[in-house]
Amino acid sequence: MSEKLILIDGHSILNRAFYGVPDLTNAEGIHTNAMYGFLNILFKFLDEEKPDYITVAFDLSAPTFRHKVFDGYKGTRKPMQPELKQQVPLMKELLKAMNITVVEQEGYEADDILGTIAKESAAKGIDVSIVSGDRDLLQLADEHIKIRIPKTKKGVTEVEDYYPSDVFNLYGVTPHEFIDVKALMGDTSDNIPGAPGVGPKTASAIIQKYHSLDNVFEHLCELKPPKAKISITENVEQIKMSRFLSEIKIDVPIDYKVEDSKAGDFFNENSYELFKKYNFKNMLKKFENTDIIAKDPECYEYFKKISDFADVENVFNKAVDIAGGIEKIGLSIVRENELIAVGITLSDTEIYYIPVSGFVTESYLADRLSDVVSVASNRNIASANIKDYLDIFEKDKINGYPLVSEKAFIDTAIAAYLLHPSNESYDYESLGREFLSLTYPSKTELLGKLSINKAVNEAEDNLIKYACLSSYAYYKCADKITEQLKSENMYELFETIEMPLIFVLFEMQQQGISVDKQALVDYSKVLGTKISVLEKEIYEAAGEEFNINSPKQLGVILFERLGMPNGKKTKSGYSTAADVLEKLAPDYPVVSKILEYRQLAKLKSTYADGLTQYISEDGRIHGTFNQTITATGRISSTEPNLQNIPIRMEMGKAIRKVFVPKDGFVFLDADYSQIELRILAHMSGDEKLIEAYNSSADIHRATAAQVFGVPLEEVTDEQRRNAKAVNFGIIYGMSSFGLSQDLSISRKEAKEYIERYFASYPTIKTFIDGLVSDAKEKGYSLTMYNRRREIPEIKSSNFMQRSFGERVAMNAPIQGTAADIIKLAMINVYNALKEHNLRSRLILQVHDELLVETAEDEVDTVKQIMLDGMKNAVSLKVPLEVDLKEGKDWLEAH
Incomplete structure (x- = not known):
């Protein structure tokens, strides 16, 4: 059997991948989509062909022009997108790290290099596959050279293969004649002229008949169709130039020996580091059976399942001792509907799996976990998604509140979210990869589609790995994450907002909200x-x-x-x-x-019928509040989404009427008034806007007076409406087009409104421009509390993406700060209700609004708590105003 060589047209495949794969960036903001797509195509061909040799050819510099010159003419190409250009040298570096031969030659294009290597290798009896998106390479096809052209359709890569017979079947010409077909057609992508108006079918038909351009030129007078005859006759020299530029050289003086490009050793220490750096998660699995990363990390040898009562007691006693000091432990809770097991890491060599078994009952395990948590106060219990498990530590309560100190935990998922709020996952596998440079098998890899309950019986070994690995990852990551939060000035945000909020959201979920089921049916x-x-x-x-x-x-x-x-x-x-x-x-x-x-x-x-399925036996809906979903820092609500109850139409508002307090209680609903505009006033420092708020003016009327240059008392309703649209539009980076749509006015008028606004409030214009320039420089925006929002789109060469990034840069600091403030308010209200030993409970948060189910004899106290907690959440240059209402259902309270 003949040896095989794969030749890859580097720039062609990289370019194809760039436009075929959505934009990706790693943690450093480096664009990686072209490299990711290139590697997918590379691995596809490696798996299919299992070649003996592999080589990738690149143009020596980014291909912004063709090196071939015809009487002083150089065909030109469109400049390469910056995001793609950035990836070319990185791709070369990665290929070399994989021990794949990369070839470049000054003065020659990649296709000339490919042509030369292909012909020389085929002459030695080696079977060659050339992978490229460039059909010019069809001219190289022969019995030992196959041209392979990948095409992506609906996210799936398909490949067209061409031997000489395939070229003939498609175009009716030989590979050598195909050069003349291309010469007649020209190439608009490379700005190579041919015969204008002569397309593939006509060009193929002409060469099928005359077999060469020289013969075509000798028979110009008899060419058909007439349009082609005229075009070819008038452009003979241009077509000759096109042929010169289309023909691939096969005699490039290149120092290349096929024996030096042996395929193998792709997955080594150097390539592993780069795959990690670029966050090619799926591809890291290719290293699993190498010496670089063992399927089982070193810590596996310390995994120990214990169910003997004395051993379990010893582990928990030691855990209590550690938790009461300053050292950390890692904790992973394994449960479905009930507690199944615990993964607990006490040190690098003490990693235990403790299942519910025999003497170790579910209640015993919960009690012992409570013992550990009760003595911890130095954020030394490292775990993830703690809110989902707080009910386990409810052994002791006061007035219904668990006696668990929020200072006991460090939630690694929330910490990682603050560092990278746009990441898809913050599980132990992601943590291990980012903070430990280790690739752990995921929960899905270990358990597949098995439920936890089924895994106990059908895949216990892997369940043990899952529990122990996750607890170990939390344990090992905790200090690294803490250090990074501190270095990025985000630890205070984590410490004073996100961690305390876990307990607030847990209590809200536990309480739920009562629903009048019959009213819902009606x-x-x-x-x-x-x-x-x-x-x-x-x-x-x-x-x-x-x-x-x-x-x-x-x-x-x-x-x-x-x-x-x-x-x-x-x-x-x-x-x-x-x-x-x-x-x-x-x-x-x-x-x-x-x-x-x-x-x-x-x-x-969604609501009238959809909400019914979420009503529990106690007649209440216990939704889920999420901290790590939105990039802005806002809390999200799922199962069901109670934050998205429609309120703009009357029938939509009516849905709130079915939410009612329990007997002896009322609803108190408090809503921040124009919080984002107030934050804009504070953060920009604009004196006019600050003065308007401090004088208790109608802010939209005050803005209208400024923008339209009229006395406050003479502002019309229409002027106020327009000013209101501009006020809120500015926060969201609204364009003149968007404003014109909102107000049903021309773009010219909308543009004038915006210009007048910025002329009236010049400090705001400077502030917003500063937000955009800062984000362009850093790649992210910051709130008042240093909450970070990564904005890779802001550096995109694509106008639409870049514009989106700029709007995000304008809005994220304001919206994110509003999210931080409402969280602080929630913590204030929660703590005050708890400290006053009240029966009233905070049960819902919707954007800038808090809902408290309030005991009728506690209404006055709770009103004051809500007003104090929300108004004093932060000190701004303008007052925070709160609208507070009482009602027997949510609609009435709102």
């Missing part, structure tokens, strides 16, 4: 009736029945049957997105009905 019926009426009215206006929920059918009805204007048809049909319909609604009543139908259908399915 609400669903009302919605159903309204939806049925709307359906009939829509069918009547359309002249036929159709599926209103089908965008395709709806598009046909609106833009074909009813003939509405501005229908934009795509492969999947007309767009019927909300913004499209909202533009049509003022002139077409049926469109208004369709929009209302959609809103009501959403209310019914």
Whole structure:
């Protein structure tokens, strides 16, 4: 069997990968998508062909021009995108680290190098595969040279293979004749001229008949079709130049020996470090069976399952001693519906798995864990997602609050989130990779799709690994994460906001919110009736029945049957997105009905019917509040999302009426007034805005007076409305286009409003510009509390992505600061309710709003607690105002 050589066109595949893989960056902000895509393609061909040799050819410099010159002409290419250009030298470095031969030659392009190596190797009887996205290389195909062109379709890489017969079947010409086909066509991507108007089919037909350009030029008078004849006749010299530029050289004077490019030893210490650096998580698994990283890290030898009562007691006694001092322990809780086991790390060589078994009952395990936690106060119990397990440590309570000190824990997931808030995961595998430079098998790799309960019986060895590995990772990472938080000036944020908040959110989840189930059923019926009426009215206006929920059918009805204007048809049909319909609604009543139908259908399915499944046996919904989901720092709500209850339409507001306090209680709802604008005033230091707030002026009316140059008392309602739109638009980096859409005015008018605003508040303009320039320099933004938001998009060469990044840079410091302040307010209110030994409980947070289920005899005390806790959460240059209401349901309180 012949030996095999794979030749890869470096720039071509890197370029293809760059545009085929969404933008990726590592922790340092280095773009990595082209490298990631390149490696995927590389591994695909290595797995398929298992070559004896491999070589990658690059142009010596970034290919912004062609080196071949024809009578002084150089074909030109578009400049390389900066994000791609950054990755070229990194890709070369990575390939060399993988012991893959990289070839470059001054004065020659990669395709000339590939052509030379391919022909010389084929002459030695070696089978060659050339991998490239450039069809010019088809001219090299012969019985020992296969051209392989990868194409990505819907995220899947497919490959077209070409031997001479394949070239002939597709183009009707030989590989050598293909050069002349290309010469006639030209190449717009390289700005290589050919015969204008002559496409692939015509060029192929002409060369099929005449076989060479020289013969074509000798028969110009008989060429067909007439348009091609004219174009070729008028551009003979241009076509000759095109042929010269299209022909690949096969005699480049290059110092290359195929024997020196043996394939193998791809996965070594050098490549491992680079794969880690660029966060190629999936590819790190390729190192598992090498000496670089053993499948089982060294700590595995210290994993010990213990269920003997005396051994367990000794471990917990030692854990209590450690937790009472300053040394750390690692703790991993394993449970499904009930406590199954504990993974606990006491030192590098003391890593234990303690399952519920025999004398070690679930209650015993919970009690002993409580003993450990109760003595800890130096953040020396390292774990992750602690909120999910706080109920285990509820052995002792006062007035329903567990006696667990929040100073006992360091939640490694939350700490890692603060450092990289856009990461997908903060599990032990991610922590190990980032902070320990170790690749651990993931929970999925160890347990597959098994539930914890099933794993106990079917995969206990791997369950032990999962519990011990995670506890060990938390233990080993804790100090490193703490050091990094301190070095990045984020430890105070972690210490004073995020860690205490865990206990607040836990209590909110435990309390839940009461729902009047019958009212929910009645609400669903009302919605159903309204939806049925709307359906009939829509069918009547359309002249036929159709599926209103089908965008395709709806598009046909609106833009074909009813003939509405501005229908934009795509492969999947007309767009019927909300913004499209909202533009049509003022002139077409049926469109208004369709929009209302959609809103009501959403209310019914998501809330009226959807909430029912979340009501527990106690009649309350116990949702989940998440700290590590949003990049802004805001808390999110899931199962269900109670933060997204619609309030803009009357029927949407009505859903709040089904949320009610328990008997003997009322709801107190407190909402910050214009907190983000107040933060803008404080952070920018704009004296006029600060003065307006300190004088208790209507801020939107005051802004209108400034912007439109009229006395405060003469500001019209329309001017105030426009000023309000600008006020809030500025915070979110709104453009003149966005403002014009909001106010239904021209972009010119909107632009003038924004310019007037910045002329009236010049300090704000300077402040916002500063936020953008700082983010461009650092790659991230910061809140008042040093919360970081990474913004890789701000350095993108893509205008849309860069504009998005700039808007984020304007808004993230303000929105993130608002998130920090409401968290501080929650902590204040929670602590005060607890310290006053009250029965009232904080049960819900929605953006800038807090809801407390308040005992009727505690209303006055709680009102003061809420006002004090929220107003005094932070000291700004302007006062924090709070709107506080009382009600017998959430709607009435809001």
